Amino acid sequence: MDLFNSALGRNITFVRPSHFIIRGFIGISNVKYYYVFLFFIFILSVLGNVFVMLLLLLDHNLHTPKYIAVFSLAVSDLLNSCALVPKLLDIFLFNHNLISYSDCLTFLFFCYMSLSMEALNLVALAYDRLIAIVSPLHYHIRVTNKVMSGLIAFFWTFVLLVLLTATGLLTRLSFCDSVVIKSYFCDHGQLYKLGCNDTSPNRIIALFLIIVILWLPLAFILASxxxxxxxxxxxxxxxxxxxxFKTCTAHLSLVAIYFVPILTTFTMSSAIDPNIRIINLSLTSVVPPLLNPIIYVLQTQEIKDSVRKLVKVKIQNVITVKIVK
Known part of the structure; x- marks a missing residue:
C-alpha cells in the first residue's frame, strides 16, 4: 500500500468513494418523457434482436459466414440494450442517481463492450462483402464458417482484454475531489478525469480505444x-x-447509423452543448440495436425469404390443426 500511495503522490491519500453521482441532463424540464421513449426503444430492440437470433439459429440455410457475423451483431445489440437502458431508467426515471463504485465499473465495462463489438462486427461484415464481390471465386475458401467464427471470437476476446485493462486502470485512481460524473452513464472519459492522481495511463488507453475501436474499423470499412x-x-x-451493390446496402446503412453520430460527437465535443452530447450519445447507443434487425429483415433477401418460409410453415401448421379438429 505504501508503494501504491507513493505512486499517487506524496500529498495525496488514496480515496475510493463508496458511490458516484451520475448527473445526466441539466436544466431540462419533463426529461422523464425522454427516458420513457428510450424504454419503448429498448422493448422493440430486444424483441427485434431476439427474433433475428432465433431466426438465424432455426434456419439452417442461414448458417453461413455472413450470418455468423450478423448473429454476433444481434448479441452485441442485445447486450447493449440490456446493459444500458434498464440502468438508465433506474437512475433517471426513479431518481436513483447514486451508483456504487463497483456497479459503476461494471456498468462501464458492459456498455463499452457492446459498443465496441458493434464496430468490430461491422468490420467482419465488411470483410465478408469485400471477398464476396472482389474475389467471388475464392469466397468459399477464404470466408468459411470456421474463419468467420475465429474472427468473431478474436474480436470478442480482444475487446474483453482491452476493457478489463481499461477498467482495471480506473481502480488505481484516487477520487479526492468530486464524485459527480457529467454524463448519462459511467462514461470512461468523464470518470478518469475525476481522478486527482496521475491519469496518463487512462488517457493512453482511452486514445487506444478510440483509434482501435472507432477509427481503424471505419478506415478498414471505407477502404473495403x-x-x-x-x-x-x-x-x-x-x-x-x-x-x-444491393448485397451491401444493409451493411452500409448500419455503418452510417453507427459511425456518423458517434464520430460527430467525439470530433466536435468541445463545441457541443453537454445536454446535446448526452442525447446524441444515448441515441447512438439505443437506436442502432433497434434498427439493425429491421434493416437486415427488410434489405436482405435471404432473411426475407426465411421469414416468408417461417410464416408459411406457421400458417400450414394452423390449417393442419384445424383440419384435424
Missing amino acids: YIRIGIALLKISTMKERVKA
Missing part, C-alpha cells in the same frame, strides 16, 4: 468499399453492378 467500388466498375452491365 473503395475496393468494392473499383471491382463494381469492372462489371460489364449496369444491372449486374446494381445487383452486386
Whole structure:
C-alpha cells in the first residue's frame, strides 16, 4: 500500500468513494418523457434482436459466414440494450442517481463492450462483402464458417482484454475531489478525469480505444468499399453492378447509423452543448440495436425469404390443426 500511495503522490491519500453521482441532463424540464421513449426503444430492440437470433439459429440455410457475423451483431445489440437502458431508467426515471463504485465499473465495462463489438462486427461484415464481390471465386475458401467464427471470437476476446485493462486502470485512481460524473452513464472519459492522481495511463488507453475501436474499423470499412467500388466498375452491365451493390446496402446503412453520430460527437465535443452530447450519445447507443434487425429483415433477401418460409410453415401448421379438429 505504501508503494501504491507513493505512486499517487506524496500529498495525496488514496480515496475510493463508496458511490458516484451520475448527473445526466441539466436544466431540462419533463426529461422523464425522454427516458420513457428510450424504454419503448429498448422493448422493440430486444424483441427485434431476439427474433433475428432465433431466426438465424432455426434456419439452417442461414448458417453461413455472413450470418455468423450478423448473429454476433444481434448479441452485441442485445447486450447493449440490456446493459444500458434498464440502468438508465433506474437512475433517471426513479431518481436513483447514486451508483456504487463497483456497479459503476461494471456498468462501464458492459456498455463499452457492446459498443465496441458493434464496430468490430461491422468490420467482419465488411470483410465478408469485400471477398464476396472482389474475389467471388475464392469466397468459399477464404470466408468459411470456421474463419468467420475465429474472427468473431478474436474480436470478442480482444475487446474483453482491452476493457478489463481499461477498467482495471480506473481502480488505481484516487477520487479526492468530486464524485459527480457529467454524463448519462459511467462514461470512461468523464470518470478518469475525476481522478486527482496521475491519469496518463487512462488517457493512453482511452486514445487506444478510440483509434482501435472507432477509427481503424471505419478506415478498414471505407477502404473495403473503395475496393468494392473499383471491382463494381469492372462489371460489364449496369444491372449486374446494381445487383452486386444491393448485397451491401444493409451493411452500409448500419455503418452510417453507427459511425456518423458517434464520430460527430467525439470530433466536435468541445463545441457541443453537454445536454446535446448526452442525447446524441444515448441515441447512438439505443437506436442502432433497434434498427439493425429491421434493416437486415427488410434489405436482405435471404432473411426475407426465411421469414416468408417461417410464416408459411406457421400458417400450414394452423390449417393442419384445424383440419384435424
